[in-house]
Amino acid sequence: MADQRSSGSNPLSSWREFMNQSETKLNSLFNELMATDGYSSLMGRLTKVIVSMQKNTTDGLERYFTAFSLPTRTDVIDLGKRLSAIERRLIAIEENLTKLTGSDLSDGNPAHAVRRPTRTRKPAAGQGGSP
Amino acid sequence: MSSSAATAETSISTRVRQEVERTIQRGIKGLNYMFSDDPPLGLTPKDTIYKRGTLALYHYRPLADEVYRVPLLFVMSLVSKPYILDLHPGQSFIEYLLKQGYDVYLIDWGVPRPEDSHLKLDDYVLDFIPDCITRILSDSGEPDLSILGYCMGGMLALIYAALHADGPLKNLICLTTPVNYDGMKLMRQWTDRRYFDVDRIVDTLGNVPPELIYASFDMLRPAAKIASQIRLWDNMWNDDFVKSYRMFDRWAADQIPFPGECFRQTTKDLMWDNKLYKNQLVLGGQRVDLKNVKVSFIAVMAEHDHIVPFEAAKELINLISSTDKKDIILKGGHVSLVAGPNASRRLWPELDRWLSERSL
Numbered sequence: 236m237a238d239q240r241s242s243g244s245n246p247l248s249s250w251r252e253f254m255n256q257s258e259t260k261l262n263s264l265f266n267e268l269m270a271t272d273g274y275s276s277l278m279g280r281l282t283k284v285i286v287s288m289q290k291n292t293t294d295g296l297e298r299y300f301t302a303f304s305l306p307t308r309t310d311v312i313d314l315g316k317r318l319s320a321i322e323r324r325l326i327a328i329e330e331n332l333t334k335l336t337g338s339d340l341s342d343g344n345p346a347h348a349v350r351r352p353t354r355t356r357k358p359a360a361g362q363g364g365s366p
Numbered sequence: 367m368s369s370s371a372a373t374a375e376t377s378i379s380t381r382v383r384q385e386v387e388r389t390i391q392r393g394i395k396g397l398n399y400m401f402s403d404d405p406p407l408g409l410t411p412k413d414t415i416y417k418r419g420t421l422a423l424y425h426y427r428p429l430a431d432e433v434y435r436v437p438l439l440f441v442m443s444l445v446s447k448p449y450i451l452d453l454h455p456g457q458s459f460i461e462y463l464l465k466q467g468y469d470v471y472l473i474d475w476g477v478p479r480p481e482d483s484h485l486k487l488d489d490y491v492l493d494f495i496p497d498c499i500t501r502i503l504s505d506s507g508e509p510d511l512s513i514l515g516y517c518m519g520g521m522l523a524l525i526y527a528a529l530h531a532d533g534p535l536k537n538l539i540c541l542t543t544p545v546n547y548d549g550m551k552l553m554r555q556w557t558d559r560r561y562f563d564v565d566r567i568v569d570t571l572g573n574v575p576p577e578l579i580y581a582s583f584d585m586l587r588p589a590a591k592i593a594s595q596i597r598l599w600d601n602m603w604n605d606d607f608v609k610s611y612r613m614f615d616r617w618a619a620d621q622i623p624f625p626g627e628c629f630r631q632t633t634k635d636l637m638w639d640n641k642l643y644k645n646q647l648v649l650g651g652q653r654v655d656l657k658n659v660k661v662s663f664i665a666v667m668a669e670h671d672h673i674v675p676f677e678a679a680k681e682l683i684n685l686i687s688s689t690d691k692k693d694i695i696l697k698g699g700h701v702s703l704v705a706g707p708n709a710s711r712r713l714w715p716e717l718d719r720w721l722s723e724r725s726l
Binding site: 247254255257258261262265269271272274275280283286287289293312315316319350352353354356357358 | 385417418419427428430431434435467469479480481508551552555556558560561562563566567570571572585586588593596597600722723
């Protein structure tokens with residue numbers, strides 16, 4: 236930023252320059268390494284292990300939760316789906332009511348309806364990029 | 367002692383004094399940094415004019431007495447929060463456009479819930495965006511609008527434009543929008559179909575966790591994290607630097623889950639088969655032919671974009687049929703293109719110049 240630009244007269248300017256160069260070089264070095272099949276293969280295997288562990292944990296927890304008559308993640312997601320469906324229907328009902336009554340029920344904020352500037356603005360002379 | 371030697375000595379003593387002062391400030395402000403909250407973000411006044419699941423459609427309150435006729439809709443990426451476009455008063459792209467006289471709307475996709483893992487590109491492009499547009503046209507009373515898409519939001523807007531050639535779209539602005547996935551070399555390598563089991567990830571996890579998205583962006587510049595921490599310490603005395611750092615750092619770390627089916631589709635159809643670029647992508651039974659895009663068009667790319675490299679975005683202008691079209695490359699990176707002091711000097715006035723004449 237501003238300080239970086241004025242760093243030429245700063246006693247730490249060489250160190251800052253070194254750091255910037257090191258960052259660029261390290262990024263390039265790592266990017267070269269990460270652009271290899273070996274790295275992709277390693278990451279792919281690692282991801283599989285993590286995902287499998289996650290699956291085993293989830294399955295195990297689901298069994299415990301079921302045994303203790305507690306709602307599992309699947310149950311909560313199912314509930315979420317039902318709630319979303321109810322939400323959608325509520326919005327549809329609300330919209331139909333708005334159409335029937337002509338009043339806006341979706342937005343209780345009166346400020347929204349108040350300020351409506353005229354839509355007549357023109358670009359300042361010489362401002363626009365010609366189409 | 368000669369006058370030049372005396373000047374040099376004074377200069378050295380000034381520098382040393384300055385460095386000592388800064389070191390003290392670093393200590394004091396470093397403590398303050400650790401125990402204070404992040405600055406509030408996304409403060410430009412707005413109203414939610416539509417909600418649907420996690421989606422919210424915002425209408426920003428006008429800041430000009432007279433606005434351009436054509437409303438402007440922002441479409442954000444699916445993996446990051448939209449407040450990067452509305453960081454802080456004085457540093458907000460949206461606030462800038464409002465002051466320039468635009469009537470601004472924004473689709474906030476929200477944070478996908480586990481039950482949203484079934485959402486695909488089809489849902490966003492054929493359902494959510496058209497639904498929001500219908501509401502914007504009704505709210506504004508205008509027959510057409512402009513769309514500005516950032517990153518993956520640009521891609522969604524582009525696909526929408528291709529699939530709704532006779533729709534109400536008047537102008538399309540794509541910022542750092544990937545279209546040729548062969549150009550995203552590292553991402554492509556990491557999701558190589560030989561090693562990357564996308565089905566297992568989605569089938570097991572549902573939505574892709576934000577940590578995975580964050581880590582993959584971080585890996586594109588592995589040394590950047592530590593270097594930015596050092597730079598923060600070096601500039602801890604500088605309040606403006608620290609404030610800016612905190613805003614960007616908070617946004618970068620505030621990733622959201624990627625809807626599972628959409629991630630599967632993006633990986634297979636775009637990363638692996640590059641179908642959008644080849645005009646082979648099919649959504650809702652319709653082929654996405656970018657030649658159908660005929661509206662006024664501008665694409666903006668960042669010179670040092672490490673997330674959507676230049677190679678991934680540069681072909682876009684050649685793939686569409688618009689006669690009124692241009693693309694520009696600006697200095698900066700993926701984020702500094704749209705937010706921060708450089709954006710306010712480069713991108714914002716450039717877009718205002720282009721869009722103002724096309725918003726009548």
